[in-house]
Amino acid sequence: MITGNGITKTFRQRGDVLGGREVRALRGVDFAIPRGGAASFIGESGCGKTTLGRIIAGLETYDEGEIGIDGTSMSPLTPKQRQPHFRKIQMIHQDPYSALNPTRTVHQTLGAPLALRARQTGRSRQWMDERAAEVLSLVGLDPGTVLSRYPHQLSGGMRQRVVIARALTVDPEMLVADEAVSMIDVSLRLGILALLKDLRERLGVSVLFITHDVATARYIGDDGELYVIYRGQVVERGPVDTVIADPVHPYTQSLLSAIPVLHGLERPGEQPVVPLESLDESQPDTGCLFARRCPFRSGRCESERPALGATRGVPQEHACFHPERRSVIARPMSGV
Numbered sequence: 001m002i003t004g005n006g007i008t009k010t011f012r013q014r015g016d017v018l019g020g021r022e023v024r025a026l027r028g029v030d031f032a033i034p035r036g037g038a039a040s041f042i043g044e045s046g047c048g049k050t051t052l053g054r055i056i057a058g059l060e061t062y063d064e065g066e067i068g069i070d071g072t073s074m075s076p077l078t079p080k081q082r083q084p085h086f087r088k089i090q091m092i093h094q095d096p097y098s099a100l101n102p103t104r105t106v107h108q109t110l111g112a113p114l115a116l117r118a119r120q121t122g123r124s125r126q127w128m129d130e131r132a133a134e135v136l137s138l139v140g141l142d143p144g145t146v147l148s149r150y151p152h153q154l155s156g157g158m159r160q161r162v163v164i165a166r167a168l169t170v171d172p173e174m175l176v177a178d179e180a181v182s183m184i185d186v187s188l189r190l191g192i193l194a195l196l197k198d199l200r201e202r203l204g205v206s207v208l209f210i211t212h213d214v215a216t217a218r219y220i221g222d223d224g225e226l227y228v229i230y231r232g233q234v235v236e237r238g239p240v241d242t243v244i245a246d247p248v249h250p251y252t253q254s255l256l257s258a259i260p261v262l263h264g265l266e267r268p269g270e271q272p273v274v275p276l277e278s279l280d281e282s283q284p285d286t287g288c289l290f291a292r293r294c295p296f297r298s299g300r301c302e303s304e305r306p307a308l309g310a311t312r313g314v315p316q317e318h319a320c321f322h323p324e325r326r327s328v329i330a331r332p333m334s335g336v
């Protein structure tokens with residue numbers, strides 16, 4: 001189980017002579033991803049998804065809050081003590097082109113982490129070769145064909161498979177896939193998504209899927225939880241299918257309305273509640289972060305920040321003061 005409690009992160013961007021500006025990338029995020037489970041973080045570009053994924057994988061520091069890995073809290077540990085815990089969480093980046101060293105063959109790429117493990121556990125060279133072949137087979141590549149190849153001799157989809165194979169060399173508990181298919185040819189995307197799903201089922205590895213695309217979030221873990229992030233805050237959280245079929249927060253609704261068809265789940269005639277706009281950090285930071293874009297806002301929304309929580313009769317958690325106003329307006333075609 002990987003947990004986060006109140007994770008906060010502010011970046012101080014250096015820019016002009018006045019000392020730059022602060023970006024509140026994460027504002028007290030809570031999450032819990034069970035072993036073998038699936039979760040998806042979704043939200044517009046700049047909402048903090050990658051920052052959160054990097055923090056979970058131990059690649060970025062956080063200002064406040066707590067990350068727990070299988071019951072062990074990371075905060076009191078030294079960086080060295082944290083290493084074996086964070087090794088259980090492997091990140092798969094968006095760009096399979098820059099993720100692989102162009103001067104290394106696939107054999108060398110997989111050999112580096114395997115050599116480390118072999119040293120630690122007193123295993124042989126033969127074990128390393130067998131393990132390399134095994135992880136390649138797990139990701140659907142033929143070891144005999146690809147082991148001697150360099151990245152430029154592989155397609156984007158094959159490269160991403162090699163990246164996933166490299167992550168598997170350390171027997172991870174969780175894969176964090178950050179927009180893992182967005183830079184891959186459209187025709188190859190479904191294969192990578194199916195692979196992640198398959199690894200979940202076969203190895204019991206949990207998958208955290210970070211995406212701006214609801215359809216892929218749903219595909220990867222329809223039994224998992226969807227976290228909708230807006231400007232560094234989780235504004236809605238619940239079972240993927242529940243949130244997609246009946247979103248409560250107006251931001252989730254606008255996000256979903258931008259996508260007419262979701263893998264067979266059509267939402268005919270639905271209009272965006274609020275048009276999506278680019279992030280504007282100069283927006284006031286009091287009250288609900290979404291208030292300025294929200295047609296349902298009241299005076300309270302402008303002065304007070306709604307926290308993520310449950311309302312009676314609503315199956316998912318949400319951070320909105322007026323969930324009851326929504327269902328009628330957001331679903332004009334459903335006959336209500």
Ligand SMILES: Nc1ncnc2c1ncn2[C@@H]1O[C@H](COP(=O)(O)OP(=O)(O)O)[C@@H](O)[C@H]1O
Pocket residue numbers: 011012013023024025043044045046047048049050051052
């Ligand atoms: N290393 C960094 N230094 C300064 N600002 C950063 C850094 N990384 C991310 N940010 C800022 O934090 C915010 C969240 O970024 P990010 O986590 O990459 O969002 P997403 O992945 O959802 O697009 C953005 O405003 C981004 O500009």
Ligand SMILES: [Mg+2]
Pocket residue numbers: 049050051179
């Ligand atoms: Mg990102």
